Amino acid sequence: MLWPDSYVLNNIRVRVMFVFMPSLIHKLTNTTHLTHLLSSILQAFVTKFQSISTRKLSNALKILTADKTMVAMSDYNDYHKTVKRHILTGVLGPNAQKKHRIHRDIMMDNISNRLHEFVKTSADQQEVDFRKIFQSELFGLAMRQVLGKEVESIYVQDLKLIMSRDEIFQVLVVDPMMGAIDVDWRDFFPYLKWIPNKRFESTIHQMYIRREAVMKALIKQQKERIASGEKLNSYIDYLLSEAQTLTEKQLLMSLWEPIIESSDTTMVTTEWAMYELAKNPDIQDRLYRDIQSVCGPDTITEEHLTQLPYITAIFHETLRRHSPVPIIPLRYVHEDTVLGGYHVPAGTELAVNIYGCNMEKNVWENPEKWDPERFMKENGPIDFQKTMAFGGGKRVCAGSLQAMLTACIGIGRMVQEFEWRLKDKAQEEVNTIGLTTQMLRLLRVLIKPRN
Structure with missing residues (x-):
């Protein structure tokens, strides 16, 4: 394995990790040649080279994604293009x-409403559990988009039990996110893959079975609703009408994907943004003044965002400082390829x-500091792709527009209606956990209504 020094390519400083590339290591001594190679690798990551568009998944992800049957983890092929077209047309x-x-x-x-109710009913100096409220409502948004309505409970025939909304969330979102980082030692020693790892296999397969059972129950319920003549503005209505070539498994995974993805990364980014705003009252006050000058007594809406560049700056600076996905999932070269004049073996x-x-540090001034001003240039366009948070090219994240709208309006509404602050300095000691960079400790903050 080799971590070369970073190089500036297309205004982006890139660090590339080469794994199992012994034939290249002795060649990476000339800076010009290495820069040329890295430039070609960037092109490879946006699928210019078909041979480097293959995902290399862990054993856990192979199972949970039904062997790449979802847009984010599929290889770049006809199936990927078809399903991505559906998710863009129907949801994102x-x-x-x-x-x-x-x-x-x-x-x-x-x-x-939930935050105002919390203030009314809680004791003085009681901290609100931000994640509990925001993630719950994100899950509700995902359910309404996918199914047309929220589901408070459902009978799961395959499991022979009734599941509450919280239990559905656990099975569809929490368990798979934790399962995705479950380590199977055979991932690191593929030549020993014939040796059983029963604990791992049992845990992941149970997650898969429960996820599949709940999704089947939800799909069955919505098919019965559609058959009765009730039509809703939902992704399942669209897919059952326009994507009839999908198999039952592909339909299930296509509906599950926007549920799990809508419920996690946007929450991670918004939670970090609210943490930084609570920690930096001067920046929070500036944002509040900007909102007041644009909205006056009216509630901030998506139409106001073009007049509020500071919210967008806060969003992009949070993506930079607290990258929700810190390392792009591995790409696997499945056939010998020439990159930048170098032979890259399968x-x-x-x-x-x-x-x-x-x-x-050579690209970002004081990179450890959370500073939205770096995205508020007065002269010249701002390169919002510089953080690479949503990828690029043909594999750019399908949910980038929804993530920005949801996070920016969420940040704006919460600052417009409440003052946010941390109770003590101890809360500034934070770390991360999970497949995405969730805060290790839940964000608990003091809030005070502004009016």
């Missing part, structure tokens, strides 16, 4: 986002360290 594309606007508005109103694995890129 600009036109779909306009149709689902009402669902996001409901989510923001629910968060506001079996090579490539990864980009996003965290390392975003903390590079």
Whole structure:
């Protein structure tokens, strides 16, 4: 394994990890040649080279993704292009986002109401559990977009039990996210893959079985609703009408993917943003003044975002400082390839360290500091792709628009209606856990209504 020094390519400082590349290591001595090679690797990550578009998944992810039957983890092929087109048309594309606007508005109103109710009923100096409220409402948004309505409980025939909303969330979101980072030692010693690892296999397969059972129950319920003549603005209505070539397994995974992805990474980014705003009252006050100057007595809405560049700056700075996905999942070279004049043998694995890129001192001034001003240039365009948070090219994240709208309006509404602060300095000692960079300790903050 080799970690070469970082190099500036297309205004992005890139750190690339080469795994199992012995034939290349002795060649990586000339800076010009290495820069040329890294430039080619960047192109490879946006699928210019078909041979480097293959995902190399852990054993846990192979099982949980039904062998790559989801957009984010699939190889770049006809299936990937078809399913991505469906998810953009039915849920995440600009036109779909306009149709689902009402669902996001409901989510923001629910968060506001829950926070105001907390203030009314809690004791003085009691801290609110931000993640519990925000993630719960994100899950509700995902359910409304995918199924057309929230589901408070459901009978799961395959498991022969009734599941509550919280139990559904546990099975569809929490368990798979934790299972995805479950380590199977055979991932590191593939030549010993014939040796059983029963504890691991049992744990992951149980997650898979329970996830599949719950999704089947939800799909069955919605098919019965559609058969009765009730049509809703939902992804399942779209898929059952427009994507009839999907198999039952592909339909299940296509519906599950926006549920789990909508419920996690946006929450991670928003939680870190609110933590930084509570920690930096001057920045919070500036944002509040900006909102007041644009919105006055009116509630902030998505139409106001173009007039509030500081919210966008806060969003992108949070993506930089607290990258939700710190390392791009490994790409696997499945056939011999020529990159930048170098022979890259089949079996090579490539990864980009996003965290390392975003903390590079030669590109970012004081990278350890959370400073939204770095995205508020007065002259010239701002390169929002510089953090690489959503990838690029043909494999750019399908949910980037929804993530930005949801996080920015969530941040704006919460600062417009409440003052946020940390109770003590001990809360500034934070760390991360999980497949994405969730805060190890839940964000618990003091809030005070502004009016």
